[in-house]
Amino acid sequence: MRRPLLALLSAAALLATTAACGGSSSDSGKGGTDKVTAGVIPIVDVAPIYLGKQQGFFSERGIDLTLQTGSGGAASVPGVVSGQYQFAFGNVTSLLVARDKNLPLKILTNGVSSIGVAGKDFGAVVVKGNSPITSAEDLVGKKVSVNNLQNIGDTTVRASVRKAGGDPSKVGFVELPFPDMPAALQNNRVDAAWVVEPFLTQSISQGARPVAWNFVDAAPNLTVATYFTSERMLKEKPDLVKRFTEAMNESLAYADAHPDEVRKILGTYTKIPAEVIADMTLPKYPTEVNRASVQTLADLAQQDGLVKNKPDVGALLSELG
Amino acid sequence: MSAPLSRLALRVAQILALPVFLIVLWWYLSRANTSLFVPTPGTIAGVFGEVWTPERLRTDALPSVLRLLAGFSLAGVLGIALGVLIGSSPRLRAFSEPVLEFFRAIPPPVLVPVLILFAGIDSTMKVAVIISGCIWPILLNTVEGVRAVDPVLADTCRSYGIRGGTRLRTLVLRSASPQIMAGLRQALSIAIILMVISEMFAASSGLGFTIVQFQRGFAIPEMWTGIVLLGLLGFGLAMVFGVVERRVLSWYLGLRRAARGSN
Structure with a gap:
């Protein structure tokens, strides 16, 4: 507490919060x-x-x-x-x-x-420019990196694959931190990478190509x-x-x-x-x-x-x- | 008749007393705790069997142990070979020591992203991480051990014309072996730590990987069983190492006992 006024205010805030706990929930925050x-x-x-x-x-x-x-x-x-x-x-x-x-x-x-529009969203599955993969269906049997396994990344990528008619259980997922993904893709360590911004822009600028917009495919x-x-x-x-x-x-x-x-x-x-x-x-x-x-x-x-x-x-x- | 038996019972009690006390203490402190993150030992023990089925041991624990053994043995071979080379030549030692100290000071986990670039994300990378961390105690201990070979013995070897492989086996490695074994022992515990860390990056199987997945999925008792299994693994490996060490160093231990006895 540098100033007495501040100390006073925070004391008031303390009183206010105790009052809130006591049951009066109306305008406890007004005073502090x-x-x-x-x-x-x-x-x-x-x-x-x-x-x-x-x-x-x-x-x-x-x-x-x-x-x-x-x-x-x-x-x-x-x-x-x-x-x-x-x-x-x-x-x-x-x-x-x-x-x-x-x-x-x-x-x-x-x-x-x-954003809800394929081609304009802030997250996508990208592949190397010369990769034979062109759609979500082609991800079957391939190695795809996500930032966390058993989370929103792999479940929505599976939704994309399912929607495209592929068998989502045959997509191999591997965990990598987002910042390491563009390099892993360039070095063929993974076949595809699920990236969000700013890594999407970064990998596209390095020649990567988006093949699936998993957030868009999962739900509007x-x-x-x-x-x-x-x-x-x-x-x-x-x-x-x-x-x-x-x-x-x-x-x-x-x-x-x-x-x-x-x-x-x-x-x-x-x-x-x-x-x-x-x-x-x-x-x-x-x-x-x-x-x-x-x-x-x-x-x-x-x-x-x-x-x-x-x-x-x-x-x-x-x-x- | 009953004297050795009671001695054995006393020894077993000595070994078990502290673990039992700690488990009881843990149970006592966690019994009234409703927090999800601090399960009771009973809960963990109950979940242990469900989690670590033979199937999971095969798919997650076995690859980890194999990577650990591969990394540890490769580090052992490399570390001892380079150590003998550097330790036998004062010039080479002076030349390489600063560089070795530099590399030794780099924590292996920060090398992981770099190693991914060179070695990929498969087992090669994980073994490389283990080697990069546990080679140093082996290498530096070997250098010291080789350097400290008794000059009288070295002279004796020379006057008897013992050289080459025989000299290496009977003089150099033999007299450096106490230090080498000390280095290997240190390296083993580093290898276990790095096995877990390497599996937290870019993994899809392994003990470290499984523990992190449980933690992220809020499967807290399951996570604890993984930690317990890691502890048991470390304990088991240390026991095995102890047996090997006693065999390899039996001459040395006997020598020490004799020296102590004669004083």
């Missing part, structure tokens, strides 16, 4: 600020939360937001369950798997969505990832959750309407070269979770054996989402 930590991944997908923080959408709702970066969707789940993070960003398939293991998670609002306007919280948080601090969700929705809408500012903020928290930032395809940031597409991902997860039980999509989505 709630300290909130959100778990994110330093990738293109989370640009809205960085932008929203910069624009003051969180602070004007009494949320003092700290963004903590982790390595993947699955990494932030334990953080939210343990209460270390109040909110986090994670892909839908990870959350469905977590929910299948009885982790009490709830989706609050959309995170990032597919697929919701890829979302912001989520724990059931405990939703029960104990409904007002804070509501304010966070509102701020998040405002951030998403702002990001969707201001692509130039998204490109600008990417330079602050990622290491993507400036020229790639200028060229690459940005995803869509709608505020609505596309429930039908979450159901599709749930069906795909069940079909591919990622979850044991039939996923209860309704239980994962909160009323706010």
Whole structure:
């Protein structure tokens, strides 16, 4: 605490939060600020939360937001369950798997969505320019790299293969970090690579050729990832959750309407070269979770054996989402 | 009659006391814990049999162990051969020492992306990662061991005209063997660590791979069974190594015992 005023404010915030726990959930945040930590991944997908923080959408709702970066969707789940993070960003398939293991998670609002048009999306399966593979069906019997196995990448690539008439169980998947994929493709270590931006632009500039748009093939306007919280948080601090969700929705809408500012903020928290930032395809940031597409991902997860039980999509989505 | 038997019982109790105590402590601390991430030993033991079926042991544990043994033995052969070469020539040693120290200081996990470029993503890369990490203790210990050959014995060899393969076998390797074995022992534990790490990159089978997959799928008790299996594997390998070491170094251990006895 550098200033007495700040100390006073945070004392007020503390009082306000205790009051909220006591049951009065009306306007606890008005008097002060709630300290909130959100778990994110330093990738293109989370640009809205960085932008929203910069624009003051969180602070004007009494949320003092700290963004903590982790390595993947699955990494932030334990953080939210343990209460270390109040909110986090994670892909839908990870959350469905977590929910299948009885982790009490709830989706609050959309995170990032597919553009929904083949040829224009932010993720695709690419092959080397001179590869004989020309369609998703040709991936059968080939080695395809994904960033995480048993997750949204391989299930949606299998959906592409299935849609094209191939046998998805005969596609061999191997795990590689996205940044290593363009080189692995060039050196024929893998036959195809599922990449998202900025690695899609990067590999195409090196002569790679997209053969399947897995997010587009899986479902129309697929919701890829979302912001989520724990059931405990939703029960104990409904007002804070509501304010966070509102701020998040405002951030998403702002990001969707201001692509130039998204490109600008990417330079602050990622290491993507400036020229790639200028060229690459940005995803869509709608505020609505596309429930039908979450159901599709749930069906795909069940079909591919990622979850044991039939996923209860309704239980994962909160009323706010 | 009963004296050796009770001694054996005491020895077994000595070996088991600490593990049993730790398991009981773990059980006691985790019994009231509802956190998914800290299962009780009972849960883990119950899941162990389900997870590590003979089928899975064959598809995931066996490739790991084979890669481990391949990497460890290749590192052993390379490390001892180069060590003998460098250790026998003071000039070569002075020439290569700084470079060896440089390479030794590089943590092998950071080499993985580079090794993928050269060696691909298959078993070759994983064996290369294991070699790149566990060759150093073997190599440097061999160099030291060869350098420290007793000059009297070396002179004796020379006056009897013993040279070439016989000299290498009976003098150089023999007298360096305590150091070589110490290097191999260190290398074995490094090899187990690197076996797991190498399987966290670009893998589709293996123990490290399976543990990471369980962790990502929030299959926490299953993940713990993988860690327990790794511990058991390390323990088993160390036991086997101990038996081999006692055989190889029996002359040395006997010598030491005799020296101690005569003092």
